[in-house]
Amino acid sequence: MTNYSIEVENLVKFFGRRLIFNEINFSFSSSHVYGISGPNGSGKSTFVKILSCLISPTKGKVIHKKDELIIEEEKLHNHIGFVSPYLFLYDEFTAEENLKHFSKIRGKIFDNEFSNYLLQEFNLYERKNDQIKGYSSGMKQRLKFVFALLHNPEVLIFDEPTSNLDNKGKEKVYEIILRMKKDKLIIIASNEDTDLSYCENILELEKYKTK
Amino acid sequence: MKAYSLYKKDWQSELRTRYAINALSMFILVTISVILFSIGSEKITEYLTGGLLWVVIFFSAMSGLSRAFVSEEERGTTLTLQLIASPSTIFSGKLLFNIVLVFLMNIAITILFSILFDSFIIKNIELFLIAFLFGNIGIAISSTIIAAIISKASSKGTLYPVLSFPILLPLILTLLELTKFSMDGNSIEKSFVEIAVLISYDVIMLTASYLLFDFIWKD
Incomplete structure (x- = not known):
């Protein structure tokens, strides 16, 4: 089993003059589920984007390590699976075409069997050849999970994972979290109590609001 | 190979949505028609047609090439690309x-x-082809990096030509000169300085774009 960790050191983020959070020091490691909590506008999405190195912090740093070796930022995308409400897939492609393109752009061979397995798991297999512009918001949300899991990443970052999902969809997400937590590092950013109840450690962003 | 896969994805997407192709085809047809109507039966010089050619090319590039990044930003798929x-x-x-x-x-x-x-006559085809080859590569490099910059801005439409003009001006001026030389039938040896400027422009723009893109893309 690989040992993956994310170390956050003195993280500060400002948007203009507005402080989002100040001096966050935290460590995340595999085989655990972490929660990021806070009310709307508290910076949960910003924090997970910084964790994934999608945006830069104003100050401080984020270090990803796999088996104690630092992972270069350039290669980080192959280690992270990300689900978020502001993540969009290509509407003009079918679910399968989207997944095929993503695998190839990552430089990996498209694993048709694993893709079908995930599509079946998220109840999308029957519609895999439909353009996703015809999907409901719940179906699009489920497809984002397939997108996040297809390359078998060590880190799963779920920002508001159950938004737009019905009860069956939510149960599937919780089942995935419980199943994957043994060997993956899972981070959930949410203000839903049920989502956070699966987390062993919770980082409350409201505590980092003062200068 | 990864870049080629992204290129293939973009073409497949373009053939389905026709974001850039439609804009470009319409722009080319309308511009050339307007030039033809305004000239009427007047005779225009060779040099003027050479100049008009690059004017049409410059403005067509303005209307279509920004789509590479702007369409990703408008559809919200920029984050998806960052993740893959x-x-x-x-x-x-x-x-x-x-x-x-x-x-x-x-x-x-x-x-x-x-x-x-009728007056668009190229006497030295090889020289024109060299200018055409390196000129197009230069236009593509500049337009791509400018498209990446403006895709993050709110007033994309106006910002693109404003930013492109000073960046593409040295390229267009060199291309105009080389087109004139090829219409005069000048040899490649005689046009060496202009060809060197053209190739240098491409190399500088390509290097600068790769160095800058990391910063533009991340925030």
Whole structure:
């Protein structure tokens, strides 16, 4: 089993003059589920984007390590699976075409069997050849999970994972979290109590609001 | 290979949505028609047709090439790209797409010019082809990096030509000079300085774009 960790050191983020959070020091490691909590506008999405190195912090740093070796930022995308409400897939492609393109752009061979397995798991297999512009918001949300899991990443970052999902969809997400937590590092950013109840450690962003 | 996969994804997407192709085809047809109507039965000089050719090419590039990044930003798929590829792969893929698009667009414009304008006569085809090759690559590189910059801005439409003009001006001036030389029938040796300027422009723009793209793409 690989040992993956994310170390956050003195993280500060400002948007203009507005402080989002100040001096966050935290460590995340595999085989655990972490929660990021806070009310709307508290910076949960910003924090997970910084964790994934999608945006830069104003100050401080984020270090990803796999088996104690630092992972270069350039290669980080192959280690992270990300689900978020502001993540969009290509509407003009079918679910399968989207997944095929993503695998190839990552430089990996498209694993048709694993893709079908995930599509079946998220109840999308029957519609895999439909353009996703015809999907409901719940179906699009489920497809984002397939997108996040297809390359078998060590880190799963779920920002508001159950938004737009019905009860069956939510149960599937919780089942995935419980199943994957043994060997993956899972981070959930949410203000839903049920989502956070699966987390062993919770980082409350409201505590980092003062200068 | 990863960049080529992104290029293929972009072409497949373009053929389905026709974001850039429709805008470019309409722009080319309308512009050339307007030039033809305004000239009427007047005779225009060779040099003027050469100049008009690059004016049409410059403005066509303005209307279509920004789509590479703007369409990703408008559809909200920028984050998706960030999650599947490194910045250098994304820039290479988008650049490849724009190079092919520029070549297709400019070949169409040049063919239309040679059919519709009697005075568009190139005496030294090789020199013109060299200018055409490196000129198109230069236009594609500049347009791609400018598209990446403006895709993050709120007033994309106006910002693109404003930013492009000073960056593309040295390139267009050199291309105008080389087109004039090829119409005069000058040899490649005689036009060496202009060709060197053209190739240098491409190399400098390509290097600067790869260095800058990381910063543009991340925030």
